[in-house]
Amino acid sequence: MNHIGRLFQINIYGESHGGGVGILLDGVKPGIPLTEEDFLLDLSRRKAGGLGTTPRIEADEVHIISGVFNGYTTGAPILLSFVNTNTKSKDYSNLIDQPRPSHADYTAHIKYDGYNDYRGGGHFSGRLTLGLVSAGVVAKKMLKGVTFHTSLTNLNGCEDQSKFQSILKEAVENKDSVGGIVTLTATGLPVGLGEPYFDSLESTIAHLMFSVGGVKGIEFGIGFDGVGLKGSEFNDKIIDSKGTTLSNNNGGINGGISNGNPIVVKVFVKPTPSIGLKQETYNFRDDKVKSLEIEGRHDAAIILRAMVVLEACLAIALCDANLIRNAYKK
Amino acid sequence: MNHIGRLFQINIYGESHGGGVGILLDGVKPGIPLTEEDFLLDLSRRKAGGLGTTPRIEADEVHIISGVFNGYTTGAPILLSFVNTNTKSKDYSNLIDQPRPSHADYTAHIKYDGYNDYRGGGHFSGRLTLGLVSAGVVAKKMLKGVTFHTSLTNLNGCEDQSKFQSILKEAVENKDSVGGIVTLTATGLPVGLGEPYFDSLESTIAHLMFSVGGVKGIEFGIGFDGVGLKGSEFNDKIIDSKGTTLSNNNGGINGGISNGNPIVVKVFVKPTPSIGLKQETYNFRDDKVKSLEIEGRHDAAIILRAMVVLEACLAIALCDANLIRNAYKK
Amino acid sequence: MNHIGRLFQINIYGESHGGGVGILLDGVKPGIPLTEEDFLLDLSRRKAGGLGTTPRIEADEVHIISGVFNGYTTGAPILLSFVNTNTKSKDYSNLIDQPRPSHADYTAHIKYDGYNDYRGGGHFSGRLTLGLVSAGVVAKKMLKGVTFHTSLTNLNGCEDQSKFQSILKEAVENKDSVGGIVTLTATGLPVGLGEPYFDSLESTIAHLMFSVGGVKGIEFGIGFDGVGLKGSEFNDKIIDSKGTTLSNNNGGINGGISNGNPIVVKVFVKPTPSIGLKQETYNFRDDKVKSLEIEGRHDAAIILRAMVVLEACLAIALCDANLIRNAYKK
Amino acid sequence: MNHIGRLFQINIYGESHGGGVGILLDGVKPGIPLTEEDFLLDLSRRKAGGLGTTPRIEADEVHIISGVFNGYTTGAPILLSFVNTNTKSKDYSNLIDQPRPSHADYTAHIKYDGYNDYRGGGHFSGRLTLGLVSAGVVAKKMLKGVTFHTSLTNLNGCEDQSKFQSILKEAVENKDSVGGIVTLTATGLPVGLGEPYFDSLESTIAHLMFSVGGVKGIEFGIGFDGVGLKGSEFNDKIIDSKGTTLSNNNGGINGGISNGNPIVVKVFVKPTPSIGLKQETYNFRDDKVKSLEIEGRHDAAIILRAMVVLEACLAIALCDANLIRNAYKK
Known part of the structure; x- marks a missing residue:
């Protein structure tokens, strides 16, 4: 449902055209230490405005409603709220008559007996990822010494990053869209x-990431590309007393447990359906x-804005796993 | 942890060389209606013995300990237990000195402060999947009218099923192993x-499947192969009033919700690390x-035995989702 | 933690003197159908202002931020928010130097390493019950045909309701406080x-109610008063085919399951510690x-305001139990 | 359902006359360190045989099936199993025709559509408390430095322990039964x-205890007896830097958090319904x-056997709370 996490818990809410969106941690x-400024960087990474993203530019200003006192987290729930301001009152009822292909329009209509807020995707809007990104900021603060690196490694089948701009430009010109692969470390x-x-690291990371709209594939380490390898080639040999491995085909996870090497996740985000x-x-x-x-203009590639969202999901899953681990330390 | 599910819940236990393994539903x-015979078919699909599987042949006989009365489920928890019988008392302590690459030997040793039962992989043994398969049998019984189809669509990079036997033979002869891709519908x-x-269908299915040893990639519908498609090509157009789509690139799920078309999942299982x-x-x-x-002989391709396990995971996730759906029906 | 419920889930947040309080359903x-007017009655029952309650009168106006569209619930999370307006900026730091007896001042200070928002009780303030009452309003709407009756049956040891006013008056005059017993049906x-x-109806009801500040005892049916009865006197004999019982010493619950007779709960709320x-x-x-x-004036009897809060807890627990029950119907 | 706990989790199973009962931790x-001998003491405290308890004497021998290796817990799930041996095959079907008053016979029959195992109470049998007691043993081992004291402080309305034997004797002679109050510290x-x-210590302790058959009232500290006290009398004044209080009317808990003083819980267990x-x-x-x-002979006072069960519940709740607390330490 709209709640996840064993110790580090998040609860998401909101709709694209309702009162607002946000997350309760x-x-x-x-x-x-936590202030509203701490969210600026990651929120700006998610922002619309660049080539291949929608022109709907909202302030995307986070409000810390609870759980912070004198600039520090208190241990009580933190409500991070975003007010909706740029919500045009246009008519969306055609989405019911003719649901957009590959969107949640049809499934949500049936599931919620026609009562779902369909305006701009409602609860299924990409706007809800503002909350996820914000939760990720807090999660990263709780993960001292952990570094995240997130990059777009494939766009529309192309792995040459120098060509990404022209791919995007073409998609925009053709009123079409493209997908790609994000690699996170x-x-x-x-x-x-x-x-x-059941709470293998792959399971909890994938659970969070597959909740993000448009994600249709997740692999760890070499992933599907390793299908042609023999066991003797795939196996990551340990080379020192810290558990460092020569290769990292397993993506830093063995038996569902981190092995000290970098966690590597690759995520396929489908082309924007709109x-x-x-x-x-x-x-x-x-x-x-x-x-x-x-009608209107759309993200030609939601993957551009999904990158920081997926990074947040990774941080959230790791933060929760780390807390559980703490509970069992001597 | 070792518990999963909101309404249809499963709890797994056991070790390869301890008293037994099983699952509590x-x-x-x-x-x-439920008898021990109901488990025979799926348990036999998981069985060792064929080319590419280990020769450790145990009875794999399920015992229904609780929750069934007069041949029918009672609504109380069902304990399905398997006794370990073929547990050779050989010395496994070398696994601590020199952990097997790509196995859980090293990570489990660190995580559990050296107290984990390392014999034959202990709690990380493939033998625990007996419980998952059994839970899957019950889940399928609760999902009336749903049909599962599971096949091996890639072995060691080859998609030509006529060549699978020779690939396995070669791997066995070379004392090596191979991985592959299972396609489930x-x-x-x-x-x-x-x-x-957060409990999108992709999330809950992936959560369960990524808990199975060796699973390193999961995709829905066309998955990663769809990275080269434009939105106009990827989108699944609806063609009738039941929501049938022309293509099924989304694997039967939109916005995390089933859309009535077949659920399609592809799972990459890595080569057996042993x-x-x-x-x-x-x-x-x-x-x-x-x-x-x-030493000893190993599964040259655990994927052969993982197929029915993954099918069980799919059934378990769908069974739980279906119960939740029921709760909200008029 | 700040989340509870299997299907009907609530998440509480806020502090007495922070940005606000509320609940996410x-x-x-x-x-x-749900509008902000629907909350007025129960919120007014919780309101300060009468004899024995604090004079802090805030608008206590609920804002529906999400999950409602065109006047109907959508199936998405409902954020019910209350803004804090009447928060005097007085100095509360003396609560750390000298914690108020029987309050959370000391325990929260230790638990949260001194970072808790201690102003007016912070996250432990009775003000958070605004959210609970609001959740109860929605729960009651989901429980068609169920009637709640809540009354104060004991105040400061007195069971004669005609004397309650004088007991309150005396407590106010003496700058002291009194507790009592609420009986809910x-x-x-x-x-x-x-x-x-583990989720017996007694368990889930008590879990929610014991989270409310000041609650120190809960009993079902005749409760502790039944300690002197023999089994032959205590047993509730069934008298018809609907399961109606002659007495209701078990409070409508057998084996943790509702038996169709009225659910009866009695709750002891201690005297206001302030x-x-x-x-x-x-x-x-x-x-x-x-x-x-x-300093300042306080509720001489928080139990007066706790009554509707406890009724809300009862409704929330029953609503969740009813949804789970639905999941297993035919 | 049959699962409880955030980090220290227990799952209960079994029926009185089925294959067995037990608990999965x-x-x-x-x-x-954990051996089967560790359970003997608490299991013997629960045993039948004394005055006021049933003569059904089973070995009540616990079997550690998993999660223990070389005499130590491994971190994997621990299945503690009890085989049913003394299950007479008498006819219990009359329980359906004429449900025993104050028992789960009627409610279980309706809830489970007539499929419940009704023999000897089935899943509602007191025999399931064998699992709870066993879980308590492990929980106590995890709570270093914590001492439990559990006593019968009221039997059939009498608080004079010297008269308990004659009360029991009279109840047995009259084929009747009595209830009482257990005080735990x-x-x-x-x-x-x-x-x-929501997870106040009172909430989690009460949740577990109210799942035990026959428990109909729970109070902390002075409990309901404090209803006649004024706030000035009820409040527990702190007297030193460790937080020691002069009185302990709050039972060692403020704001749902332990305050370092003894946790005191009083539990009303109704007279045996049979x-x-x-x-x-x-x-x-x-x-x-x-x-x-x-027919047959019954426990004249289940409370005698419930004492160690309630102590186990207290230990389980505290163990879980302690693990969560650990997760947030420095």
Whole structure:
């Protein structure tokens, strides 16, 4: 549901065109310095405005409503709230008559008996990731000594980053969209994070990441590309007393537990489903396939904005795993 | 930890060479006919013995200890237990001195302060999947009208199933191992399963599957292969009033919710880490890299036995999602 | 922690003198009509102002931030927020030097390493019950056909309601406080709510109620008063095919499951710990027992305001139990 | 449901007349010495056989099936199993026709659509407390320096322990039963256990205890007896720098958090519902109130055997709270 985490817990809320969006954090260690400025960097990484992103530019200003006192976390729940300001009152009811392909329009309509707030995707809007990014900021603060590196390693099938701008430009011009692969790395983690059997580190990281709209594939280490390797090639041989491995095909995780090497995750984010191009899809009111043209401008590549969101998911999962690990230390 | 599920809950226990392994189920609907025979088929699909699997053949006989009365489930917890019988008392302490590469030997040793049962992988042994498979049998019984199809679609990089036997033979002969990709399909599900934000169907399915040893990648629908598609190509257009889509690149899930089309999941299972071939890896007692030769015979391809386990995971996740959905029906 | 519930979930946040307080609900059925007016009645029952309650009168105006669209619940999380307006900026730091007896001042200070927001009790303030009361309003809407009756049956040891006013008056005049017993009844529930073993209806109701400040005892049915009865006297004999019982010493619950008779709970709420009277208690800064005089005016009997809060807790627990029950219907 | 705990988790299973009963523990710290002998003392405290208890004497021998290796806990789940041996195959079907008053016979029959194992109470049998007692043994081992004291302070309304034997004798002779009050104390706990808002120490202790059959009232510290006290009398004044209080009316808990003073809980356990005396109650098959005579001999006072069970519940709740507290230490 809209809650996740064993000790570091997050609860997400909001809709694209309602009162606002945000996240409620629990299990935050008291005594961590935290101000609204701390969120600026990661929120700006998620911001719209660049090539391939929507022009809907909101202040995206976080408000710390609770859980912080005199500049420090108190140990009580932290409500991080974003007010919606740029919500045009246009008519979205056509989304019910003719749901956008590959969107949640149809499934949400059925699941919630037609009562879901469908405006701009409602609770399924990418706008909710503001909360995730904010939770990630706090999680990173709780993970001392851990470094995150996140990069776009594939765009529309191309792995040459010098060509990404032209791919985006072409997609925008064609009113189409593109997907890609984000590669995330977390270094500096101790051995021992992850709780088998079911809360393997892969499980908890994937659980969070697969909740982000558009994510359709997750792999650790070499991932699917390792399918052609033999065991003798795939195995990561240990080379020193700290557990350092020669290769890192397992992505820093063995038996669901961190092994001290960098955690490596690759995430496939599908092309933005909202495109300006005409699509032939079913119109429920007219009971036939009709042409659909989605108005307005859209992210040609949501993956650009998803990068920092996925990094936040990784940090959140690791933060929770680290707290659990702490509980069992001598 | 060793518990998962909101309503349909499973708790796993056991070690390879301890008293036994098994699973404790909760949240099972009362009135489902259930006998020990019901488990035979899926347990046999998981069985060792064929080409590419270990020769450790145990009876793998399930015992229903509780929760069933007069042949029907009662609504109380069901303990499904397997006794360990074929546990040779050989010395496994070398696993501590020189952990097997890509295994949990090293991480478990550190995490559990040296107290973990390391014999045959202990709690990380593939033998624990007996419990998962058994839980899957019950889950499938609770999912009326849903059909599962599970196949090996890639072995060691090869997608031609006619060549799988020779690939396995070669791996066995070379004392090496191979990995592959399992493709799973579930058809017959209603629209509306899955609980956004965090319990998207992708999240809960992946959470369970990534807990299975050797799983290193999961994708839905076309998955990573769709990275080269434009949005206009990727989008699954709806063609009728039931929500049927022309393509199924999203794998039957939109916004984390089932859309009525087949759920399609592809899972990468790495090559068996235990191989007969010599490997150069760190020996902690001798404080240097040394040659390691793992004795005995091993699964050349654990993926063969993982197939029915992954199918069980899929069924378990869908069963839980379906119960939650029921709670909100008029 | 600050989250509870299996399907109907609530998450509480806020501090007495921070940005605000509130509650985040999840698992609410879509399609329930809900406006801010719906909360007025129960919020007014909790209001300060009468004899024996504090004069801090805030608007206590609920804001529905998310999860409601066109006047109906959407199935997405509902954030119910209250802004703090009447927060005097007086100095509360003396609470650290000399914690108020029977308050959370000392325990919170230690637990949160001195970082807790201690102003007006912070996260432990009775003001947080605004959120609980609001959650109760929604829970009651989801429990069709269930009637709640809540009354003060004992004040300061007196069971004669005609004397309650004079007891309160005396307590106010003496700058002292009094406790009492609230008796709650819920009628109209079906047989079958409650999930043994651990989520017996008594367990889930008590869990919620014991989270409310000041609650120190909970009993079901005849409760402790039944200690002198023999089994032959205590047993509730069934008298008809609907399961109606002659007596209701078990408070409508057998084996942790509702039996169709009224649920009866009695709750002891201790006297308000904040009193105007001088108290001799330890001063940590001066390292000796000193006289403490708590300034301002206080609730002489928090139980007056706790009544609707406890009713909300009962409704929340029953609502969750009812949803789980639904999941297993035919 | 049949699972409880955030870090120290327990899962209960079994029926009175099925294959056995037991408990599956998770979240146990590795490295704790544990043998089957460790359970003998507490299991003997729960044993039948004395005056006022049933003569059903089973070996009650615990079997450690998993999670222990070389005499130490491993960190993996511990299955503690008890085999049922003394299960007479008598006919219990009359319990469906004429449910025993104040028992779970009727509610379980309705809840589980008639599929519940009703023999000897099935999953509701007191025999399941074997698992709870065993979990308590492990919990106590994890709580170093904590001492438990549990005593029967009221039997059938009498607080004079010298008269308890004659009360029991009379109840047995009259084929009737009696209830009472158990007073439990835990000393040696640090300040800071308990997780507000919802996991106050009172909440988690009560949650566990109210799951035990027959428990109908729980109070902390002075409890209901404090209803006549004024705030000035009830408040526990702190007298030293360690937080020691002069009185302990709050039972060692303020704001849901342990304050370093002894935790004091009093629990009302109702008279055993199974009595030999004739009772007039509804017979569903004959559709009228009829005389019911429950055969066999019964516990005249289940409270005698419940004492160690309640102590186990207290230990389990404190153990979990202590682990969570550990997670947030420096």
